[in-house]
Amino acid sequence: MDKKLNLNFKNISMNFSEIKNRLLFLIFALIIFRLGSFIPVPGIDTASLSKLLRNQQGTIVEMLNMFSGGSLNRASIFSLGIMPYISSSIMIQLLTFIYPTWKDLKKEGEAGREKINQYTKYLTVFLSIIQAVGISLSLPNMPDMKVLIFKLDLCFYLTTIVSLVTGTIFLMWIGDLITEYGLGNGISVIIFAGIMANLPIxxxxxxxxxxxxxxxxxxxxxxxxxxxxxxxxxxxxxxxxxxxxxxxxxxxxxxxxxxxxxxxxxxxxxxxxxxxxxxxxxxxxxxxxxxxxxxxxxxxxxxxxxxxxxxxxxxxxxxxxxxxxxxxxxxxxxxxxxxxxxxxxxxxxxxxxxxxxxxxxxxxxxxxxxxxxxxxxxxxxxxxxxxxxxxxxxxxxxxxxxYFGGTSLLIVVVVIIDLITQLQTLMVSRQYKSSFRRANLNLKK
Structure with missing residues (x-):
């Protein structure tokens, strides 16, 4: 009886240990995301850009700024956010629906999913470059350009494009790490964190x-x-x-x-x-x-x-x-x-x-x-x-x-449900594993 109690306490401690490690990793990744959202792209006056973007209420700029946790408003390296990845994922899903060869990839199991994921990341980089080029070219055409940009030259364009594309790739990498070592879907959690960052304001x-x-x-x-x-x-x-x-x-x-x-x-x-x-x-x-x-x-x-x-x-x-x-x-x-x-x-x-x-x-x-x-x-x-x-x-x-309505409310609630579901799955899976180990030990005895 004492041995059974010891095994149960040991299994419970192992459950909490794994969940604690995943929660700590999730918190650490979100802290990095929030810190990066305050790192500005070199050569841009963030205060002037913030004043200009206040006139963009009711446009797609406001929606992108909400999803990125205010990064676009601060001219952060994370200004593009994770939206290029979402767009590329939807495009790849369309291709798998239209072309039979891409549709067959979904039926290949884990190998097919890895290929689709790889194509999605390549397309994300391509879309990020296009959007970064568009932003870098549109900034000089904004009012008060001389105040907004410190020095307009080739170095400014290259720095802006590289910073924005690198920021999106880094967020995509962080999202994959959260999915593997943290809790929930990493991309959804990043969008969730961006939305919740605006709640205190x-x-x-x-x-x-x-x-x-x-x-x-x-x-x-x-x-x-x-x-x-x-x-x-x-x-x-x-x-x-x-x-x-x-x-x-x-x-x-x-x-x-x-x-x-x-x-x-x-x-x-x-x-x-x-x-x-x-x-x-x-x-x-x-x-x-x-x-x-x-x-x-x-x-x-x-x-x-x-x-x-x-x-x-x-x-x-x-x-x-x-x-x-x-x-x-x-x-x-x-x-x-x-x-x-x-x-x-x-x-x-x-x-x-x-x-x-x-x-x-x-x-x-x-x-x-x-x-x-x-x-x-x-x-x-x-x-x-x-x-x-x-x-x-x-x-x-x-x-x-x-504040909480529409797309933002749906994302917040769905992400929280996914987190709770994964926590329950982790607890149940650990209990099954521990029961299987005990069964094997009893058979050996």
Missing amino acids: AVFHTLEALRLNNLNILLLIFTVILIFLIIYFVVFIEKSQRKIIIHYSNRQQNNRMHFSQNIAHLPLKINMSGVIPAIFASSVILFPTTIASWIKENNHSSLYLLNFICDNLQPGTFLYIFLYTISIIFFCFFYTNLAFDSRETSDNLKRSGAFIQGIRPGEHTSNYIRKIMFRLTFINSIYIVFICLIPELIHFLTHVPF
Whole structure:
């Protein structure tokens, strides 16, 4: 009995030791990320750039600055953030869907995933170079260029491009290390840290408005309660699944056919597309506004089209909300079809001797699963539209700044759920390993 207790305490201590090491590594990596976000690119006056970017509210620049934890606002070496990696990942997924040779890579197991990951990193470097060149060329065209850039020469362009590209590559490397030695998906954790870095500033501004009597305390309490209700709703949807009952029958063991039936479940998540539709929809809608505002500021143009885009594609306008809603719904269906192949799932079930009660294997099973996924995706699109537009509605009704909303809230909640799930998986896996070791020791005895 004492030996069993000692083994249990030893296993518990090993569990906490591994989790502690992973948590410490995660904290250390995030500290490096935050320190790097304050290292500026040489040759740029960060104070002048910060003043210029204050006029970019409601553009794609504001969204990139939020994801990078304010790095773009400080002209940091991490200004590009991890967005080039996200863009390249989506492009590679599109290629695996379009080209059969790339689609076969996904079926090669670990070797295929390593090749896809390698191609994704190459494309990330390429996109980072393009974006860094674009930023370095656009900086001299901004107002007050002489104040913004200390010395405009070839060295400035090379230094800016190398600094920004190196910063993105370093973040990609840190993300891989977090995935392997820390907790959660490293890329998602970095975006999560960037979003959460702006939270103290938002809380400070809210409390300052409350102190100056510019904000009603009852409205603030109502907003806080609403935030918790929305977070609960997001967690509920993210954990929700549609379980399809699967039957296994006619299994052969030791040259004998067994006719017993086993029942299992095929779980289908409601939010199969994650936060990608919200990010893509924001980028697509805000990109024309960003380009139009830059042309208008640099060339002092008063074209009707530029004025129309700048005035009617701002967050809160009717046209922006309408196009944003349509874009989210489109990307929900588009990305879900990329992430989940009903035909492939049907073929896997058929090969494993599984079937759905009352549905013929093959094409009929594929159509049945496709119908269910269509309904789930429709529910998911309404859910993401609601989460992304709720900040606009609250701000319109209460005039209270709602920081956690839309894409940022989805990312924060999903990352926290992933962290908790991985912690539970680590605990369970360690318990299974310890039980397996004890079983082996008892057999040897």
